[in-house]
Amino acid sequence: MKRREFLTIPASALGGTLLYTLAREPFRLQAQDGNVKVPLRFFTAAEARVIAAACERIFPSDASGPGAKEAGVVIYIDRQLAGPYGADKYRYTKGPWVESVPEHGYQGKANPRDTYRDGIAKLGANFDELSVADQIARLQSLEKTHFFALLRAHTIEGMFSDPMHGGNAGMIGWQLIGYPGPRMSYKDDVDKHFGEVFRPKPASLEQIMRRPGKPWEDEKV
Amino acid sequence: MTNLKPVDVVIVGGGWTGLAMAKELVTRTSLNVVALERGQPRSLADYAMDMDELDYNIRLRMMQNIAEETVTHRHSATDAAVPVRQYGSFHPGTGVGGAGEHWTGMCFRYLPSVFTLRTHLTEKHGAARLPADLAVRDWGVTYDQLEPHYWYAEQMMGVSGKAGNLRGKQIDGGNIFESPRMNEYPTPPLKHSYASHLFEEAARKVGYHPYPTPAANLSQNYTNPDGVSRAACAYCSYCSRFGCMIGAKAQPTNTLLPVLRKHKSFELRTGSWVRRIVHENGRATGVQFTDAEGNEFFQPAETVLLCSFTLNNNRLLFLSKIGMPYDPASGKGTLGRFLTHQVEGGIRIYFDKPLNLFMGAGSLGSRFSDFDGDNNLPGNDGLLRYGMLSMNGNGNLPIGAFGNIPPGEAKSNWGADWKAASLRWNDRATQLNLYGEHMSYRQNYIDLDPTYTDKFGDPLLRFTLDWTEHEHKQRDFAYDLAAKIAPAMGAKIDTRRPSRAKYNVINYQSTHIQGGAVMGASPELSVVNPYLQHWDMPNLWVVGASSFPQTAAGNPTLTVMAVTYWSADALINKYLKHPGRLA
Numbered sequence: 001m002k003r004r005e006f007l008t009i010p011a012s013a014l015g016g017t018l019l020y021t022l023a024r025e026p027f028r029l030q031a032q033d034g035n036v037k038v039p040l041r042f043f044t045a046a047e048a049r050v051i052a053a054a055c056e057r058i059f060p061s062d063a064s065g066p067g068a069k070e071a072g073v074v075i076y077i078d079r080q081l082a083g084p085y086g087a088d089k090y091r092y093t094k095g096p097w098v099e100s101v102p103e104h105g106y107q108g109k110a111n112p113r114d115t116y117r118d119g120i121a122k123l124g125a126n127f128d129e130l131s132v133a134d135q136i137a138r139l140q141s142l143e144k145t146h147f148f149a150l151l152r153a154h155t156i157e158g159m160f161s162d163p164m165h166g167g168n169a170g171m172i173g174w175q176l177i178g179y180p181g182p183r184m185s186y187k188d189d190v191d192k193h194f195g196e197v198f199r200p201k202p203a204s205l206e207q208i209m210r211r212p213g214k215p216w217e218d219e220k221v
Numbered sequence: 222m223t224n225l226k227p228v229d230v231v232i233v234g235g236g237w238t239g240l241a242m243a244k245e246l247v248t249r250t251s252l253n254v255v256a257l258e259r260g261q262p263r264s265l266a267d268y269a270m271d272m273d274e275l276d277y278n279i280r281l282r283m284m285q286n287i288a289e290e291t292v293t294h295r296h297s298a299t300d301a302a303v304p305v306r307q308y309g310s311f312h313p314g315t316g317v318g319g320a321g322e323h324w325t326g327m328c329f330r331y332l333p334s335v336f337t338l339r340t341h342l343t344e345k346h347g348a349a350r351l352p353a354d355l356a357v358r359d360w361g362v363t364y365d366q367l368e369p370h371y372w373y374a375e376q377m378m379g380v381s382g383k384a385g386n387l388r389g390k391q392i393d394g395g396n397i398f399e400s401p402r403m404n405e406y407p408t409p410p411l412k413h414s415y416a417s418h419l420f421e422e423a424a425r426k427v428g429y430h431p432y433p434t435p436a437a438n439l440s441q442n443y444t445n446p447d448g449v450s451r452a453a454c455a456y457c458s459y460c461s462r463f464g465c466m467i468g469a470k471a472q473p474t475n476t477l478l479p480v481l482r483k484h485k486s487f488e489l490r491t492g493s494w495v496r497r498i499v500h501e502n503g504r505a506t507g508v509q510f511t512d513a514e515g516n517e518f519f520q521p522a523e524t525v526l527l528c529s530f531t532l533n534n535n536r537l538l539f540l541s542k543i544g545m546p547y548d549p550a551s552g553k554g555t556l557g558r559f560l561t562h563q564v565e566g567g568i569r570i571y572f573d574k575p576l577n578l579f580m581g582a583g584s585l586g587s588r589f590s591d592f593d594g595d596n597n598l599p600g601n602d603g604l605l606r607y608g609m610l611s612m613n614g615n616g617n618l619p620i621g622a623f624g625n626i627p628p629g630e631a632k633s634n635w636g637a638d639w640k641a642a643s644l645r646w647n648d649r650a651t652q653l654n655l656y657g658e659h660m661s662y663r664q665n666y667i668d669l670d671p672t673y674t675d676k677f678g679d680p681l682l683r684f685t686l687d688w689t690e691h692e693h694k695q696r697d698f699a700y701d702l703a704a705k706i707a708p709a710m711g712a713k714i715d716t717r718r719p720s721r722a723k724y725n726v727i728n729y730q731s732t733h734i735q736g737g738a739v740m741g742a743s744p745e746l747s748v749v750n751p752y753l754q755h756w757d758m759p760n761l762w763v764v765g766a767s768s769f770p771q772t773a774a775g776n777p778t779l780t781v782m783a784v785t786y787w788s789a790d791a792l793i794n795k796y797l798k799h800p801g802r803l804a
Binding site: 062 | 294
């Protein structure tokens, strides 16, 4: 069995909200020194740092608001890759494998795990240590790849999916766009607030239902 | 293979059509009925915990497991087909209730001309002016024959809407172009969202006749004629691709199953994957199926009702070698012919104010049918049929709605300026939608793939399908209509006109794959007769949108149900009394 890997993140980077996000995880938060150690399911710590840096370029934390770093997007991606999605459990994977026209979408044999491992190699083991300009240039050189398409899609997913999936820490993504989460009813509001901003305070599925959800990535592969 | 105790009727599929047939049979006859569903049971309790965009709207957790079975696709008979490896332009459902659990709930009656399209177009334009590859046919059943069955289906679901043509009298606020209805809708229309309210006002200002989209999402609490009660919609937005957690959206599990559960003569077996219809001397003798553990069974039956999705209805006929496969070169054969997929397309529009788009319901919305069928079309520019333009208020979920920005607002689709633009336009971008008729063509068809197989090693279906010039004209026409509506809504239309792209299996279109085992008045051009009885096998009935020779503009489920009830009447009132060929 491989050695358990952790991603160390300054607690301050996560807007002080990681405690909620990871509350269901059976590990002890080690925030005494100002850092939290998140157990990784798929990535090594080094790989996680590379992906976290790449996600931060796709959805940066900047003047327009928090980004992939604060949302913990890399944790989301780590869990997706460890689960059935990463292993292509729900994709048609019988051969023969042939390249086809773009209208047929991705026809490759590589599953998301393989695609990320290959993509991390292309980004380079030191990607997280490059300057921002160099990181952007390297990502631009990969823009047309399947890996980049996945990374971009997963970054958005990690920003705005329910926190039970590991990203959107403290619902920071939902706060950013004013999404209220999975509310049971808008019966009294749907035909009101015409032309006005209506932004109820976000609540997660677990908060609404008062029991933990069953994210697909927890299914045994 | 274990031989099971014979039953009177075996039904393949536990979705809308299978359970509707079962309910008619067990409530109106003394026959014993077994339905075989390859997926798992579903219940209301499952659905509340499913309000999760990622797993259900993006990873599509309710759909058939595509790893086990898919279809292959090619654009023309000279291309090589490859498998659809992930969904996709359509989303087949599974489990009890089938796609009827995760559907959106739009409930349209088709125009009379849809049912007699070959005759209608020939009379209107002359045979010589129709495209040479046009394959459309008359159904062998008319709107007037189906009207009472439409009403029966609407009552079962409690469809919310407003009549626009009540016994020939036009009513403002409803769809004045609809086929004449004998009754007002069972429940009044859903509420409007801000965007659908703006659309309705704009369409009226421009001179069209908007109406609320008829919805199987209840606008108020409702008890149907079977005594089944359901609660009103709460506009939570977790609708299409989700099961309804309060049962406000009509689903087989909350309308038909409660009735069926009371009948000992009905049995629903889940995890039962039907692999073949077994037949001998022109009669079906039963079905062969495999259970979840891989055990094989033969279920003998007097009558076999094939009631699964379009894809599986076709596939089981092919795999069981029932009927003659269609050959596009010679034009001979019927099975697999008339493959269609409703023509849909979104046209983005942008506002300078927030729309609160996260509130909605599957079928909440407004649309107009001023150009449905060939209403008000000149017909001399090659556009023979169009459809409807709509504003859907189905509710935006945050991942899918993020990043819809006008062209030129960001250098690429990632990074700081893209993020800033996406935040700036968040909740201010939505779309108008085309719902277009997809006519059938000689070159679009289904057969068995020679290479790719399912989890059992059986051949997959192969689609040969591409858009023609006509569908491009429909999309252009929709864009031109949207360009009139958008400014009247106070919005700017996206400057990118519809692309003339080929059919793609990636972007969701709709789950309205139709045809392949179509109905008609003659065995030379159809697989089943107008009652949905197989021409070659009187005790085999093939029910569902597989029987539609072309698509209408509106979503098919309500018509699927109307035709199912029409078929059930023929089965019960005629066939079971005097078994034999009905037409």
